[in-house]
Amino acid sequence: MTDAPRRTHPWLKTLKLLPTYGWLSLLRTSEFKFNFYSYIFLYGSQIAFYVFFWQQVSPDPRGGWSAEACMLLIGFGLISTSLQELIWSTGMVDQMILNGDLMVVLVRPENSFFGLVLRRFALMALFPASMGLALVIWVISTQDSMSWSGLLPALLTCTLGSVCLRCLLLTINSLGFTFGRVTSLKSVVFSSKEFARYPMDILGSWATTFLCSLFPVLLASNWSAQMVFRMEGLEILTTLALAFAIAVAWFLFTAWFWTRGLRKYEAQSL
């Protein structure tokens, strides 16, 4: 067999291709302008509703979470959802395995997984992310008790949590190599994301552990919000390190599971 000639490493290639996929995403968006305006209207009205709603609730904190802290939760929730939407097709990977899209990716020099999900790269998702970020900044700037120093680690944690959630979803999608369609199982994950909307202190300790590790839905928004309104110094660093470790563990497991699934791939009729 031939020694492979020097080429860009598949993961580095993915990073290099990101601007191209972003550009393709913008081209797709500009092809359907009505959809673009509807999208802006949808997120705009959603944010307006949140601001209005949380201004009506009692200012007394419950379980350590004030109305402002809950606004942070919403802000980070939006950022996390958007980051996941950037690669929204992760949720459709089982479909892409079934309909043969995977074959198209497998015959070109790309990382099979990233090549697949980036076909549906949605740069527009950065719009709600920036709205979420604006919400977070607005809350911090209006509250003396909240710290700016927690913002960067909080955003990092939010990103790591989002990666964990996508990894979880991809692991379930990889079951599609064995079972074909796994839509129902994915619905379970989607419904578990409901927990991310509520302050984690209302949950018991076992549920918190479970929802931070195996079903990592609390990582992205809850931990991030706490970093801004509750944590300081060492606690922030420890939490960030833990989030990083969980994300790496999830990523490695998912990559292994995907590769294992690919070996079972039977492809589609041509």
Add this chain to the structure above:
Amino acid sequence: MIKVRGLRKTFKVPEKVEATTWPQKLGQLFHRRWIEVEVLKGLDFSIGKGEFVGYIGANGAGKSTTIKVLTGILKQDGGSVECSGFDPYEQRYHYSYNIGVVFGQKSILEYEVPVRASFELYRRIYEMDEKLFQDRLGFFNEILELDQLLHIPVRKLSFGQRMRCEVAASLLHQPSIVFLDEPTIGLDATAKKEIRHFLKTVNEEDQTTVILTTHDMKDIESLCKRVLMIDKGQMIYDGTLERLRHDHLREKIISFTLKTVKDRQLFGELKAQSKRSSSHDGEEHWVLDAENIEIPSFIQKLLSCTECDDLNMHEPELEEVVSHIYGQGYTTERR
């Protein structure tokens, strides 16, 4: 360029069990028995650089599975595959720089954006430098007239236009091996001709090795010198197109316009020797068994007992040869 030795592939498929009672039918919803089906049963073949090879077989014969193994989509269960010095599955990433693939029924272009954007994406995926990209595009434009299509979103192209772009996209990066799966399926005669001309030109100019899978025998006739035929996972023929015809169907068809018959008895005898015959308004079509009849003397006798015009003789269409083999099996000993 391509070396395949003892290639085997097995798939698990659900066993078909006839359920007669409701409990049995319900049971089948929850419990299935699986059986192993050997799709490829030890294929051996080699293909050299610059060859244009037709890979044919009936539906379910194992063509697509072979192509999927050769392109690195599937891992073989047994045997060895080496293409351009790579193991297609284990070295998929590096190997795929060297191949181009056209799936007739699966688009490799980005559906919602203009064709040029898809080409740009491919340029970056295959890490082509700008000059090579422009040169290739210019070369393809000359043959396929892509200029007028580049700014149109793929979803708005006609099927023929889309296939021209699909084939171009798969060859942009100057691959050394190209796998074409039904590249002309569903196209009209003009579009088919264009695609064939393009493929032939690329094959000759770039010395590209091409493996063409198709059910359209006109594609094979106009492009391939060599044919591989597979049946039930086994290679049943590997040789030239001419030999395939010659080996398998020894029929000749003679057609002529009958003006007068000078010797009715001899004419009757000759007609009786044909395997099949048809007459319509003086137009005669006789099918002769070339194994048992000496054709030159047969024609001499025919000319001596008749006065006829437009006498011509031809072989059966490849389509007939192949469908005959699919139905009967390849009977001539393999060489």
